[in-house]
Amino acid sequence: MARVSVAWSNLLHERTRLLVAISGVAFAVILIFMNLGFMGALISTATNFYEQFNADLFIISTETLEISTSTAFPRERIYQVAGIDGVERIMPLYSEYLLWRNPETGVSRAIFSYGVNPNDPVFLMPELQGDEARRILSRPNTVFFDRLSRPEFGPQDIGTTTEADRRQATIGGTYTLGGGFAADGTLIMSDQNFVRYLKPRPLNLINMGLIQVNAAVSPEKVAETMDSLLPADVAVYTKPGMIDHDATYWLEATSIGFIFSMGVVVSFVVGAVIVYQILFTDIRDHLPEYATMKAMGYRSRYLFKIVLQEAILLAVLGYLPGLAAALGLYHLTAKATAGTLPVAMNGGRVIFVLGLTLLMCCLSGLISVRKAITADPAEIF
Amino acid sequence: MFKPQQTSQQFAPAREDLAVHIQHLNYFFGAGDLSKQVLFDISLELPKGQIVILTGPSGSGKTTLLTLAGALRSLKDGSLRVLGKELVGLSDRALVGVRRNIGFIFQAHNLFESLTASQNVEMAVELTGNFSSKRDQAGAMLSALGLADRVDYKPQSLSGGQKQRVAIARALVNHPKLILADEPTAALDKKSGRDVVNYLHALSREEGCTVLMVTHDNRILDVADRIINLVDGRLESDSSPNAFIQSKQGDPTDVSADMFIM
Numbered sequence: 001m002a003r004v005s006v007a008w009s010n011l012l013h014e015r016t017r018l019l020v021a022i023s024g025v026a027f028a029v030i031l032i033f034m035n036l037g038f039m040g041a042l043i044s045t046a047t048n049f050y051e052q053f054n055a056d057l058f059i060i061s062t063e064t065l066e067i068s069t070s071t072a073f074p075r076e077r078i079y080q081v082a083g084i085d086g087v088e089r090i091m092p093l094y095s096e097y098l099l100w101r102n103p104e105t106g107v108s109r110a111i112f113s114y115g116v117n118p119n120d121p122v123f124l125m126p127e128l129q130g131d132e133a134r135r136i137l138s139r140p141n142t143v144f145f146d147r148l149s150r151p152e153f154g155p156q157d158i159g160t161t162t163e164a165d166r167r168q169a170t171i172g173g174t175y176t177l178g179g180g181f182a183a184d185g186t187l188i189m190s191d192q193n194f195v196r197y198l199k200p201r202p203l204n205l206i207n208m209g210l211i212q213v214n215a216a217v218s219p220e221k222v223a224e225t226m227d228s229l230l231p232a233d234v235a236v237y238t239k240p241g242m243i244d245h246d247a248t249y250w251l252e253a254t255s256i257g258f259i260f261s262m263g264v265v266v267s268f269v270v271g272a273v274i275v276y277q278i279l280f281t282d283i284r285d286h287l288p289e290y291a292t293m294k295a296m297g298y299r300s301r302y303l304f305k306i307v308l309q310e311a312i313l314l315a316v317l318g319y320l321p322g323l324a325a326a327l328g329l330y331h332l333t334a335k336a337t338a339g340t341l342p343v344a345m346n347g348g349r350v351i352f353v354l355g356l357t358l359l360m361c362c363l364s365g366l367i368s369v370r371k372a373i374t375a376d377p378a379e380i381f
Numbered sequence: 382m383f384k385p386q387q388t389s390q391q392f393a394p395a396r397e398d399l400a401v402h403i404q405h406l407n408y409f410f411g412a413g414d415l416s417k418q419v420l421f422d423i424s425l426e427l428p429k430g431q432i433v434i435l436t437g438p439s440g441s442g443k444t445t446l447l448t449l450a451g452a453l454r455s456l457k458d459g460s461l462r463v464l465g466k467e468l469v470g471l472s473d474r475a476l477v478g479v480r481r482n483i484g485f486i487f488q489a490h491n492l493f494e495s496l497t498a499s500q501n502v503e504m505a506v507e508l509t510g511n512f513s514s515k516r517d518q519a520g521a522m523l524s525a526l527g528l529a530d531r532v533d534y535k536p537q538s539l540s541g542g543q544k545q546r547v548a549i550a551r552a553l554v555n556h557p558k559l560i561l562a563d564e565p566t567a568a569l570d571k572k573s574g575r576d577v578v579n580y581l582h583a584l585s586r587e588e589g590c591t592v593l594m595v596t597h598d599n600r601i602l603d604v605a606d607r608i609i610n611l612v613d614g615r616l617e618s619d620s621s622p623n624a625f626i627q628s629k630q631g632d633p634t635d636v637s638a639d640m641f642i643m
């Protein structure tokens with residue numbers, strides 16, 4: 001027959017206390033998941049649009065921090081590398097914020113706008129492929145509108161007419177891209193329209209150079225060659241390198257990474273304090289029993305095990321509802337941000353937070369167990 | 382030069398027939414200037430199978446003597462043999478081992494409220510490693526104490542006397558050769574107190590174990606083979622119950638022989 005589970009019985013005996021403890025752990029678990037969720041979403045939204053960029057190499061100014069905080073550089077730079085072995089196609093990309101007026105409310109809001117040559121296959125979104133899309137893109141004062149733009153920008157229906165920087169603008173088509181953390185919404189328009197909206201912006205200053213390379217060559221090799229050819233005002237990145245560049249910016253150059261890590265630490269401490277309080281109270285209430293067990297011949301190690309078992313039980317019992325609630329909150333967050341903040345769970349995080357919760361509870365257990373171990377059996381007579 | 386073997390030479394050799402053998406025991410609480418002596422040169426022999434009651438005024442050192450005999454405090458002075466083992470100078474770890482052969486009964490029952498009567502008793506059996514038979518052993522001991530129908534009750538649904546009997550079952554389930562009890566009836570009413578002492582008496586006779594019991598309760602002195610009186614940390618008297626009563630005659634509020642008529 002199995003050992004009498006003192007830990008389990010003690011926890012179950014005080015229902016209210018157990019409920020408080022589980023809520024405390026669950027609360028900490030939710031906070032940790034939310035912080036990690038936001039951090040993960042930030043990293044992925046800050047960069048996931050790059051997946052839709054139809055290029056192998058990216059040339060940006062060395063002063064560019066991330067895509068929406070870019071410094072323009074001379075278009076000559078991409079012509080300089082056009083002749084390199086393996087380069088298939090070079091494409092200029094213009095980008096800038098533009099004030100987009102919501103036609104229903106009349107409120108204007110900054111939208112991130114890309115300018116492309118309609119003949120360049122810059123993006124992979126299916127709506128932008130084909131002759132029809134190219135024709136629409138070439139029309140004056142016509143833009144493609146990102147369906148993941150925040151609802152505050154107004155209706156997204158094709159044919160909607162409004163103003164952008166006091167110039168008429170018509171939605172000629174839509175696509176799904178997302179603007180990352182910086183942009184609430186995005187537009188794609190022809191380079192001709194772009195210079196019209198953003199006067200006096202010249203066409204010979206670009207924000208990003210996109211390069212497609214031959215499938216037979218390695219992009220890394222080509223990038224190296226380019227780097228040696230180009231002056232120091234620009235840098236060349238592969239696609240993973242570009243994603244990494246922007247992600248690093250968001251995590252390091254801003255305090256966002258720090259804030260969310262801090263959030264995790266604070267949640268951890270809050271959870272640990274709650275568990276410590278519960279375990280300490282439980283031990284204090286059972287001190288005569290623990291002392292009696294020592295008198296009977298149990299060693300401190302056994303009491304240690306009871307407290308640690310209680311800690312692990314609390315960790316698991318609090319983790320499960322915490323995980324469930326976090327999944328619900330992730331869903332709500334993704335919905336509330338219209339999918340622009342894709343807070344999503346992944347297996348690594350599920351395991352990481354479980355480990356963190358166990359660590360949190362065991363640490364509290366180890367701190368509170370000292371009380372049980374010092375229980376002096378000679379004092380209970 | 383300190384020679385440990387010389388210290389032991391002062392004491393009589395170990396004797397097979399004694400459950401507890403105390404020689405020239407002194408005990409101090411505290412250290413240095415604050416040190417206070419509570420036991421003075423105690424020498425005491427408890428033969429196996431005896432029921433011995435320890436009485437004396439409050440603060441005379443009864444509980445202290447009991448905790449020493451129970452291997453609950455470490456000792457540096459004198460000689461204290463319990464069940465053939467010398468406790469003086471023993472490590473804490475070794476003391477725990479000695480304690481497994483002793484049954485403790487406290488004034489408070491100290492039962493886990495979250496566990497049933499049987500589980501509380503089983504906790505003691507688990508110390509012996511008899512996991513397969515622990516439930517049967519606990520059940521048998523609880524039945525012997527008249528609690529057959531309360532085996533799966535939690536302490537909160539037991540009376541004070543029943544709880545104390547569960548605590549006694551826990552102390553006795555491993556058939557210890559020595560039982561130490563400190564005022565086991567103090568928290569009980571007259572009837573329950575009497576019952577508890579009767580069970581203790583019957584079980585000690587059956588098992589042949591030695592009982593050392595501290596009590597202020599004069600109604601239960603009759604179960605004793607011997608009564609020891611401790612005053613201010615010194616052994617004042619050591620007598621049979623009848624002699625003890627005689628010595629107290631003339632003090633009608635204290636003890637009378639009538640109390641022994643059951």
Ligand SMILES: Nc1ncnc2c1ncn2[C@@H]1O[C@H](COP(=O)(O)OP(=O)(O)OP(=O)(O)O)[C@@H](O)[C@H]1O
Pocket residue numbers: 410411419437438439440441442443444445446
């Ligand atoms: N942990 C301790 N530290 C210091 N002094 C103590 C300690 N425990 C007991 N004493 C002192 O030792 C003396 C003997 O105490 P003890 O508890 O053995 O008395 P007792 O005979 O059991 O009394 P009572 O009948 O009231 O239970 C008392 O003067 C008490 O104040």
Ligand SMILES: [Mg+2]
Pocket residue numbers: 381443444445563
């Ligand atoms: Mg006492």
